[in-house]
Amino acid sequence: MSLQNKEQKLKHLFDGGAWNVYAPDILNLGVGAPGTDLLEPCCDLFQQASAHCLNREKDDNQSLIFQYGPTSGTFEVRHQLAQYFTQMYGSPVNSEDLIITTGATQGLHFVLSTLIDFNGFIFVDEFTYMIALDSMKHFTTLQIVPLKLNDDGVDLKDLEAKVSERRFKSNSKEFWAMYYTIPTYHNPTGILFSPDVCRGIVKLARKFDFLVLCDDVYNILNYIEKPLHSRLLSYDARTDEDFAGNVISNGSFSKIIGPGVRLGWLEVPPLLKLQLDRSGIIMSGGCFNNYTAGIVASLFELQLAQTHIASVYEAYKERMLTTTAILKAELPEGCQFSAPRGGYFIWIKLPEELDAGEFMEYTLKHEKITFIAGPRFAIETGKGKQYFRISIAFHSKEKLEDGTKRLCSALKSFMAITADVKL
Incomplete structure (x- = not known):
């Protein structure tokens, strides 16, 4: 056990770990936070308000x-x-x-x-x-x-x-x-x-x-x-x-x-x-x-504040509608989701025989995409293994559009590989 704390010099909550949403080489669809582009105006706004x-x-x-x-x-x-x-x-x-x-x-x-x-x-x-x-x-x-x-x-x-x-x-x-x-x-x-x-x-x-x-x-x-x-x-x-x-x-x-x-x-x-x-x-x-x-x-x-919140709202709305449209068109048969009418998150259900944690490992390896698997949201051990959550908040519409298409493609491949293994 160390007798001294280690100074990490982190810049934000997601810094210094596998979940760094700012990392350019991984598309993290798990983080429920506003993106850099949405926070950028805050310096000028808060300077005026201060x-x-x-x-x-x-x-x-x-x-x-x-x-x-x-x-x-x-x-x-x-x-x-x-x-x-x-x-x-x-x-x-x-x-x-x-x-x-x-x-x-x-x-x-x-x-x-x-x-x-x-x-x-x-x-x-x-x-x-x-x-x-x-x-x-x-x-x-x-x-x-x-x-x-x-x-x-x-x-x-x-x-x-x-x-x-x-x-x-x-x-x-x-x-x-x-x-x-x-x-x-x-x-x-x-x-x-x-x-x-x-x-x-x-x-x-x-x-x-x-x-x-x-x-x-x-x-x-x-x-x-x-x-x-x-x-x-x-x-x-x-x-x-x-x-x-x-x-x-x-x-x-x-x-x-x-x-x-x-x-x-x-x-x-x-x-x-x-x-x-x-x-x-x-x-x-x-x-x-x-x-x-x-x-x-x-x-x-x-x-x-009113102007800024209205701008943030429009960005979220565009991101949610874009992402859900792609999921409706390209999510593989056997998978389910209900398009949310608001908020940050989309909850996707895989077929019962699949494990979202294993799918996350697959997407990280093959597409450099990650998300949060269902068991993280449950108090009961092992519950929700066939679910995962993605967020529309952080990334631009363009990144979400590309990432969601790749996510659906990876899911089709993962389902095919899993079916072959079981045969």
Whole structure:
């Protein structure tokens, strides 16, 4: 064991390993991050927004952006976000319901540590965001329970059965359990949960007193049509007689502005807002990202954010529609996928006898293409071996067009070789 840390001098999260999405010799279709071309305008945009924000801080605001901020974030920041997302969602977002975070993963950790009994349960979709699973596993006393996933969202019968048999009364926290999901353009499957499923989730959450935390990071990236409700939180209506506040929306700018900004927000019902605002971790430091939140507020005030997000959206839409068109035309017989109506990801199913991990090794060797195989998204060992996920976010339309065609060609060859071996 070394007694000294090694300095690696890395430049980004994907640097220094096999998953380096910037490596010119490999086409990495696995990474869910915006590409270089989409981040390039951010230097100029943030330079303008920073000057606007800091001049006001210096002249009018006693440089309070450098002080411990209010726990939820300043009103000005939350007001700008509420205005924008009210317009984009087509339903009200209230500034008083928002808590500024450093992104969706930190929001997940904050909610888990504050609101969920550590002897309780986390219910997850049978395939879900893999790094969220990694984060949950650090809460070693919480049991993670997978749920069946259908084409229109979580299986409500499975959810009710598993929740009802595990329910207990917590004496230490607000909730005995949490259901974590990505109901709008799901990661990794691309599913948009149906209105009936969304209503069913809310009904069960109220009946069995568990929390629903929605990873709402792709919600405005709708490429075909806008959903009836842009987030599951809208189904937990405060006008309902049995409303208690069982749903939290966990948002982030990582996918629509840039991950390095490290800014997100929780949209929280009144009872839970009070508890989160009084949590020791936020009371100690105040707003999780007071400085950057102020800069982003100026970004919106100057209409720079709106223009940038609209440009990013158009690029994603073109990339998704191009990639799905090629898959529809060239994916071999016996393979399946459903074209997502939004978001980042396409979930492809191979014939039952094939292994996506083995196919990934084949494509890396023969085409220098890689992706993420299904088991990485499952809590159950070995589950999902016939699935894999590709992302449309990072690479240009031209690279995706070429890469998807080569991927389909490689799959045809792999299937033929596999069939010959079995004969």
